[in-house]
Amino acid sequence: MDWYCENIIQGNLDVNKVYESDTVVAFWHTKPFWECHIVAVPRKHIISMASLELDDVDVITEIMVLMSKLAKEFENKYVGCHIGTNVGSHQSTKYLHWYIYAGERIREG
């Protein structure tokens, strides 16, 4: 089983959640690279933005609305922020996750 299903969806890891619904979970990154670093995942195992199906539109919309709210907070606090998701060889775990980060880099990796 992959890291997200085991730790976040099944709840085996005690993470600091910022948002939770029937379809989406967002939490503070457990090993952040940036001062403010939040990760959002669908509860459904979707591999990446390259494997979306039409049925996934609602969950992606929910993640984007959440990212918009977080972006507003991050912009107010840090002037700006980055939002993204990785695909293929850029993904350490083959599970769709969006990230948003701002502030100083606090870790290399």
Ligand SMILES: [Zn+2]
């Ligand atoms: Zn999985």
